[in-house]
Amino acid sequence: MYSIHRILLVILMFSRPEIKIVPGSPGSKSREWIEKHHKYVATTTHDPEHLPLVIERGEGVWLIDVDGNVFLDFSSGISAANLGYPTHPEVKKVLVEQIEKLAHAAGTDFYNPYQVMLAEKLASIAPGEFDKKVFFANSGTESVEAAIKLTKQYRKARMFIAFIGAFHGRTLGSLALTASKPVHKRGFYPWMPGAVHVPYPNPYRNPWHIDGYEQPDELVNRVIEYIEEWVLDKYVPVEEVAAIIAEPIQGEGGYVVPPKSFFPELRKLAGKYGIPLIVDEVQMGMGRTGKMFAIEHFGVAPDVITLAKSLSGGAVPIGATIYKADLDFREPGMHSNTFGGNALASMVALKTLEVTEQLLPHVKSLEPLFKETLNKWKEEYEFVGDVRGLGLAWALEIVKDKKSKEPDPKRRNKILYEALKRGLVLLGCGKSGIRLIPPLIISEEQTKLGLEILGEAIKASI
Ligand SMILES: Cc1ncc(COP(=O)(O)O)c(C=O)c1O
Structure with missing residues (x-):
């Protein structure tokens, strides 16, 4: 049938x-x-x-x-x-139906059922058997900014470990984490202080000249060792680290697929020190790699996932930060925006998710x-x-x-x-x-x- x-x-x-x-x-x-x-x-x-x-x-x-x-x-x-x-005909149908009902009505001040339906769906499909919540925004950089603020206030810490070759956006918080081309940063210092960059396990190009296709575990061990023995042990006090952030596959940096053992090892390391792990799925999420979330290829559940781009199939702007419910903002007003929880974007994304699941x-x-x-x-x-x-x-x-x-x-x-x-x-x-x-x-x-x-x-x- x-x-x-x-x-x-x-x-x-x-x-x-x-x-x-x-x-x-x-x-x-x-x-x-x-x-x-x-x-x-x-x-x-x-x-x-x-x-x-x-x-x-x-x-x-x-x-x-x-x-x-x-x-x-x-x-x-x-x-x-x-x-x-x-856009997909089914998404178009929802878009037209929804615009006749409600598009925008201050989803961060007033309640609407549409964002709740999308948040419930995202929480149910994101990896991790724990309670999750979702912050809605309009773009990838905003979903990363939300992840930054969320983990900062949760950990009461201000530093981040990010990866060389990463792209997380161009606003001054996400820009601090970005490290794929000098042009992104040229002329904009100071960006958010506290970002420390470490090598990504790029099998083709890495500082140790290890052939990561032949020796994937060796490459992963070097990266993990570097973080633990050269960064955390020498100059970044672990209690100052708000989060570790990584792309599951580096996108703008060159579509770099890390070895399979990388994320399980990174998860282990983050868990050992109680540091939240943020996985930025803005480019690779929503079916692009054959799984809904690219991190599913690595069998790991991050504490925070950032999404945007294809979450609405590109039809309307949307961003989302899915996180472990325990990390939630401590009080109302700490973080919010105008268009988050937009009814039109929520319903378009919900239908996009449904169609995408069929396409895997x-x-x-x-x-x-x-x-x-x-x-x-x-x-x-x-x-x-x-x-x-x-x-x-x-x-x-x-x-x-x-x-x-x-x-x-x-x-x-x-x-x-x-x-x-x-x-x-x-x-x-x-x-x-x-x-x-x-x-x-x-x-x-x-x-x-x-x-x-x-x-x-x-x-x-x-
Ligand atoms: C992994 C990743 N994170 C964040 C962003 C920033 O998204 P936006 O351009 O929607 O701000 C991008 C954009 O390419 C991205 O690839």
Whole structure:
């Protein structure tokens, strides 16, 4: 028996436009919008040279630009539009129904049933057999800020242990924990004091030059030892540590998958000293890796989980901080906001969760296609240094050559552009990574098409 979700999924996968690129793109309309954008809109992260894409609308996994070109999307709006564009039909239905009832009514001052339903659902699916509560916000950085304040007031401590290569956001608290590119921090000191960074167990690049694929436990032991013997034992008094924060897979830092034993060992270490463990699932959560929470791959229950991006399938802004109920803010007013608990966002997220749960087997089924194709390129090309990923979260690291492992952002950017010219939308990650994160509704046929185009773009970069 097919469920309604399954039928809708099949319809979404097969009713689609095809790639259409007018030679000489970006077209004149795109060029005009890009010029006007840079005149009026703040400088953020756009790269008009390599990603000159002006999106007018989206249909499933397809993006249509203002000149009518049609692209296949392997970027999911930075891992937010997991259910495709403009959103999944069932989510759209809820969105329209809810806006006719209630969108915003000060969910942090007045009660509404919608946020309670979402919080109950999140508490029930997040790992950990303990009571949980949820703080609602509008973005990833805010969900991290809430985790910072929550653990500070709980532990009455002000320091944090975070990881080199991490990205946790750009506001002054989360920025302190971020450590993936100097540009994020340039000119903004002082950010929140008290953040101490330690090496992440990156199997491909780590300070000890350990091959983490061959010796995963050795790498994990070095990291844990470093925290315990060089940080906690030498200059960070354990009672001053409010929390340890880590991404289950580093996202912006390059889609770095740590060895399996990392989180169990980190959990053990945090538990030994009574330090809460925050896991930032803003990029990897909500089905992206084939499990609802990426941390489930490691069999660990964090004390705090941060979410945003794909929690609403990208349809409306939302952020959430799920935490062990014992950590709760001590008194009303310590932390709050205006849009948290927004009725519209809550109902959209609730339906998104339901649809995403149905998609998990599909996400897992596409994993081998990525794994095999990307590894084939790694064997074939001297400049494909590393391949890593899980589910529908994959990256290639482009280097000058395998021996030196020197990052080659120039070639990476060329590949991104060559792919776009052929109708495939990709994003970079880390210094010279290419991330492959299609919407979770992508079909096998569309996946093959995307990989074929990327293969051509890689060849064109030679
Ligand atoms: C792991 C992680 N945490 C936090 C953030 C910040 O989220 P936002 O851009 O919504 O503030 C990001 C954004 O990419 C992220 O990847």
